[in-house]
Amino acid sequence: MTKIAPSILASDFSKLGEEIKDVERGGADYIHVDVMDGHFVPNITIGPLIVDHIRPVTDLPLDVHLMIENPDQYIEAFAKAGSDIITVHQEACPHLHRTIQLIKSHGVKAGVVINPATPAETIRPILQDVDLVLLMTVNPGFGGQSFIHSVVPKIEQISQWREEEELSFEIEIDGGVKVETAKLCTDAGADVLVAGSAIFNQEDRKKAIEEIRQSSE
Numbered sequence: 001m002t003k004i005a006p007s008i009l010a011s012d013f014s015k016l017g018e019e020i021k022d023v024e025r026g027g028a029d030y031i032h033v034d035v036m037d038g039h040f041v042p043n044i045t046i047g048p049l050i051v052d053h054i055r056p057v058t059d060l061p062l063d064v065h066l067m068i069e070n071p072d073q074y075i076e077a078f079a080k081a082g083s084d085i086i087t088v089h090q091e092a093c094p095h096l097h098r099t100i101q102l103i104k105s106h107g108v109k110a111g112v113v114i115n116p117a118t119p120a121e122t123i124r125p126i127l128q129d130v131d132l133v134l135l136m137t138v139n140p141g142f143g144g145q146s147f148i149h150s151v152v153p154k155i156e157q158i159s160q161w162r163e164e165e166e167l168s169f170e171i172e173i174d175g176g177v178k179v180e181t182a183k184l185c186t187d188a189g190a191d192v193l194v195a196g197s198a199i200f201n202q203e204d205r206k207k208a209i210e211e212i213r214q215s216s217e
């Protein structure tokens with residue numbers, strides 16, 4: 001069954017705890033937390049303090065997507081705040097292997113993410129070391145953007161390498177995922193779908209989650 005990871009970026013931050021409980025009741029598998037620093041991406045969102053505050057609100061894994069420069073500097077803080085998965089951008093990590101090991105050294109699952117224009121080959125050497133590969137289907141920085149279809153062959157490529165090399169990382173897709181685009185992702189090999197606006201902009205979040213999951217299968 002496809003895992004669904006609602007992105008709280010599209011939630012109402014004035015009642016963040018309630019929003020998280022709502023999607024947990026609605027059948028979410030992960031809570032996706034978008035961390036932006038105003039440097040790596042042209043937007044600023046949340047830091048470890050918010051992760052620390054939402055940790056007691058949910059039993060779901062917190063899937064923390066770091067869109068920040070120099071992530072090494074903040075990994076310990078995000079780990080201590082209660083992250084279950086920390087994902088770093090290949091484009092922000094000159095020493096990617098070291099950064100992945102740093103995440104793991106804190107007992108947290110490690111993921112790597114690439115932007116739509118970054119080739120799959122750039123993360124091939126690290127595939128054996130990661131728990132999750134996140135493929136962006138929008139340019140990171142904002143919710144509510146349109147799915148970039150040219151990323152689909154990259155999902156297939158990563159999925160093929162996973163099979164050939166007998167690896168077990170999850171493939172997660174992020175950006176513009178909704179009922180119309182979900183099956184393109186899972187047909188190509190995705191296991192986890194992040195969705196922000198397609199879930200939080202709907203009155204009935206349970207229905208929104210179920211519809212995305214059903215459309216993907």
Ligand SMILES: O=C(CO)[C@@H](O)[C@H](O)COP(=O)(O)O
Pocket residue numbers: 007009010032034065067138139140141142143144145174175176177194195196197198
């Ligand atoms: O990381 C990001 C954006 O940079 C995403 O997680 C978005 O928050 C997804 O939002 P939608 O495209 O689903 O509205």
Ligand SMILES: [Fe+2]
Pocket residue numbers: 007032033034065174194
């Ligand atoms: Fe994200």
